[in-house]
Amino acid sequence: MLERAPPPVPRHVAIIMDGNRRWAEGRGLPTALGHRAGAEAVRRTVEAAIRHSVPWLTLFAFSSENWSRPADEVTELTALLRHYLKAEVAELAKQGVRLSVIGERHRFGEETLRLIEAAEARCADGTALNLTVALSYGARAEILHAARALLREGADPAALDEAAFAARLFTAGQPDPDLIIRTSGERRLSNFLLWQAAYAELHFPTVLWPDFAEAHFAEALADYAARERRFGARVG
Numbered sequence: 264m265l266e267r268a269p270p271p272v273p274r275h276v277a278i279i280m281d282g283n284r285r286w287a288e289g290r291g292l293p294t295a296l297g298h299r300a301g302a303e304a305v306r307r308t309v310e311a312a313i314r315h316s317v318p319w320l321t322l323f324a325f326s327s328e329n330w331s332r333p334a335d336e337v338t339e340l341t342a343l344l345r346h347y348l349k350a351e352v353a354e355l356a357k358q359g360v361r362l363s364v365i366g367e368r369h370r371f372g373e374e375t376l377r378l379i380e381a382a383e384a385r386c387a388d389g390t391a392l393n394l395t396v397a398l399s400y401g402a403r404a405e406i407l408h409a410a411r412a413l414l415r416e417g418a419d420p421a422a423l424d425e426a427a428f429a430a431r432l433f434t435a436g437q438p439d440p441d442l443i444i445r446t447s448g449e450r451r452l453s454n455f456l457l458w459q460a461a462y463a464e465l466h467f468p469t470v471l472w473p474d475f476a477e478a479h480f481a482e483a484l485a486d487y488a489a490r491e492r493r494f495g496a497r498v499g
Contacts, residue, residue, distance in 0.1 A: 270484075270485070270488035272317060273442040273464075274319060275437070276320050276441070276443075276484075277321040277455070277463070278321070278444045279323045279444070279446070279455055280323060281446050281447040281471075281472055282446050282447035282471030282473065283298050283473060285297075285447065287300075295339040298339060302347055307475070307476060307477060308322070311480040313391050313392050321394075321395040323400065325340060326401060326455075327404055328401065330370070341372075344398070345378055348382045355389070356386050356389065359391030359392065360389045360393075361387065361388070361389030361390070361392070361394065362394050364383065365398070365434060366397050366405075366433065367400070367404065368399060370399045371398065371399065379398075395434070395437065397455070402457035402458065406457070408431070409431035412431040413427070434456070439459040440463045442463060443464070444483050445466075446471060446475055447470070447472065448467060450465075450467045464487050464490055466483045466486050466487070
């Protein structure tokens with residue numbers, strides 16, 4: 264009897280972590296506690312990705328639009344980011360996680376930038392999981408950044424192709440996401456990896472991010488495995 268082939272596992276899963284504020288509001292708690300609960304969900308998801316042998320994981324942690332939120336919430340988010348970088352980097356390195364941060368990270372200031380660079384350096388040799396965290400990230404700004412880079416370089420428009428453009432994106436060297444998950448039931452990409460998401464499968468669970476658990480991650484992987492990926496090759 265032939266053994267059944269294992270279900271396909273996405274090479275790259277990207278997650279829009281949505282619902283921290285609604286989670287807190289639904290419990291009558293300050294928004295800050297929702298973001299802290301969301302940080303716990305990050306830890307669970309990193310561990311789940313490793314256990315399910317997903318090589319690449321990208322988390323949308325702070326969008327460029329998030330700077331317009333109330334000042335106290337932005338302060339709490341940046342303080343939580345610094346705490347996470349200090350408290351979790353040793354465990355990430357122990358787990359074999361290679362960390363990279365994309366986006367306009369200089370906007371967080373010198374102290375946070377130093378912490379990011381130190382965390383990336385400490386996790387540089389990880390082989391169990393490539394974890395990318397998108398901070399002060401917006402896909403339109405990323406695309407403009409790539410276009411400006413090509414203009415500065417004097418690129419020949421006739422010779423420009425998709426590979427050359429992708430090499431100037433923040434995600435240069437990374438595979439495009441196979442599966443994008445957005446929690447909380449919202450069904451949009453919200454300026455996240457717009458170039459890279461061209462052929463990604465989309466999964467929209469209703470669970471709020473702080474409640475996202477390994478079972479939800481496994482459900483998303485099962486949904487992905489059940490789909491037939493066509494990449495525009497045929498229709499119908």
